[in-house]
Amino acid sequence: QLVFVTGEPGIGKTTIVNALRTVAAERGMWMAWGQCLEHYGAGEAYLPVLEGLSRLGRTAGGERLIMLLRQHAPTWLLELSSLISATEREALRQEVVAPTRERMLREMAEAIEAIAAERPLLIALEDLHWSDYSTLDLIAFLARRRDPARLIVVGSYRPVDVILGEHPVKTVKRELHAHGLCRELPLEYLTEAAVDQYLAVKLPGHRLPKWLTRLIHRRTEGNPLFMVNLLEYLLAERIIVERGDEWLLEGTFADIESGIPENVRQLIERQIDRLSPDERRVLEGASVVGMECSSLAIGAGLEEPTQWVEEHCEALVRRHQFLSPARLVQLPDGTITPRYKFSHV
Numbered sequence: 001q002l003v004f005v006t007g008e009p010g011i012g013k014t015t016i017v018n019a020l021r022t023v024a025a026e027r028g029m030w031m032a033w034g035q036c037l038e039h040y041g042a043g044e045a046y047l048p049v050l051e052g053l054s055r056l057g058r059t060a061g062g063e064r065l066i067m068l069l070r071q072h073a074p075t076w077l078l079e080l081s082s083l084i085s086a087t088e089r090e091a092l093r094q095e096v097v098a099p100t101r102e103r104m105l106r107e108m109a110e111a112i113e114a115i116a117a118e119r120p121l122l123i124a125l126e127d128l129h130w131s132d133y134s135t136l137d138l139i140a141f142l143a144r145r146r147d148p149a150r151l152i153v154v155g156s157y158r159p160v161d162v163i164l165g166e167h168p169v170k171t172v173k174r175e176l177h178a179h180g181l182c183r184e185l186p187l188e189y190l191t192e193a194a195v196d197q198y199l200a201v202k203l204p205g206h207r208l209p210k211w212l213t214r215l216i217h218r219r220t221e222g223n224p225l226f227m228v229n230l231l232e233y234l235l236a237e238r239i240i241v242e243r244g245d246e247w248l249l250e251g252t253f254a255d256i257e258s259g260i261p262e263n264v265r266q267l268i269e270r271q272i273d274r275l276s277p278d279e280r281r282v283l284e285g286a287s288v289v290g291m292e293c294s295s296l297a298i299g300a301g302l303e304e305p306t307q308w309v310e311e312h313c314e315a316l317v318r319r320h321q322f323l324s325p326a327r328l329v330q331l332p333d334g335t336i337t338p339r340y341k342f343s344h345v
Contacts, residue, residue: 002143004128004173005156007187008320009267010225013156016187017124020154030065030121032056036130045134048125049108050079057083065115073111075099101134105141112142113149120150128169129161136172143181160320164274189222202231206247208240215256221344226264233261271321282312283322286340294329294337306337313340 005013017033024031033055034048044050057065057080066084069077074096081089097103115121125135142153155169162170176182190198196213199206220226234240237259239251272280285298295313299306316323317340326338 001152002139002176002182003152003154004182004184005154005187006159006184008160008223009158010223011187011189012224013158013187014126015224016185017126017154017156020122021124024120024122028119030056030115030119031124032121033124034126036125036127036132036135038127038130045132046079046104046138047132047135049123049135049138050076052123052125054080054082064118068114068118069111071111072114073107075104075107076111101137104134105138108138109142109145112151113145113147116149116151121152123151123153125153125155128155128157129165129167131167131169133168136169140172140176143176163319164321190217190224190227191222192217195220195222195227198227199231203240203247205245208247208249211253212249212256215253219256219345223344225267226344229261229264230256230259233259275321279312279316282309283316285309286313286323286342291345292339292341294331294339295326296331296335296337310338313338 005016007013021031021033032049032052034050034052036048053065053069053076056062057069062083066077069080070092074092077084078089078092078096084092112121112123125131125139128136139153139155142151157169159170161167173182173184177184192213195217199208199213199216216227216230220230231240234251234256237251237255239249239255239259241248241250272283275283281302281304282298285302286293288301289297295306295309298304298313299309302309313323313326317325320343322343324341324343326340328336329339330336
């Protein structure tokens with residue numbers, strides 16, 4: 001199985017991957033976990049895969065993994081210098097011919113199938129929107145293998161970063177999906193009921209008003225990271241306090257409506273920094289109008305042509321940045337104009 005877990009920052013991709021890792025450990029599976037890193041320039045080939053194998057080789061039973069790599073993927077074992085001695089490394093160098101892309105792919109596929117034949121194997125690769133292209137080659141190569149294997153590969157990525165960086169992971173996923181070789185798990189926002197359940201677990205025995213759940217859900221749009229951080233902010237600011245065995249609300253509606261946790265503010269500011277000056281102007285104009293805004297209103301406020309505004313708004317929508325797809329509305333004078341909505345309050 002190959003599964004892509006997708007969604008915006010804070011939607012819960014890492015939580016899902018960590019839950020799968022916990023289940024894998026409980027069931028005695030092999031587990032190789034690696035994370036892609038944002039880099040400027042050429043990154044190291046197969047970085048998250050090598051990281052995952054290196055971790056797995058240092059766990060209990062790692063000697064067996066090293067033996068299987070020595071037998072099926074000696075070229076890869078040479079790259080895992082922390083798992084073998086200097087003497088063994090030198091001996092391997094004498095045996096291994098100059099590696100090619102095809103040889104690296106074939107060796108690792110055979111090694112993974114040999115490893116999975118002994119114990120089921122989970123390979124978890126996070127943040128594929130930053131992955132090197134060699135890692136994507138390996139994922140696609142494994143997905144196309146016809147031989148059976150007790151293997152699941154889980155990769156997570158943010159669609160917006162894929163679009164901004166023009167990264168090929170989306171193309172790879174689309175092609176594999178078209179041939180039935182992978183599945184996608186796009187994570188959705190939490191419901192108001194889920195927010196209520198989280199409050200009950202986090203603040204047992206609370207006597208908080210029902211409107212607080214609705215307000216937290218509306219403020220965060222159900223984004224788990226925003227929700228957790230907003231609640232931590234309300235606790236730190238003593239807007240919600242513990243009195244004896246109970247949790248009580250001591251702040252006002254306005255305190256909750258206006259508060260923005262600092263790390264959420266930084267996350268939003270990082271996304272704003274990636275916009276062009278014109279896109280920032282358009283969003284500033286839109287924010288004055290409100291949660292929903294027409295291109296006509298933005299253009300009037302900025303004293304810019306409506307077409308210019310719509311081009312920038314549509315570019316933001318295509319990249320899933322800040323704005324949701326427009327809906328057409330008819331003004332009293334009969335003019336048809338697109339109306340955009342901010343993705344989050």
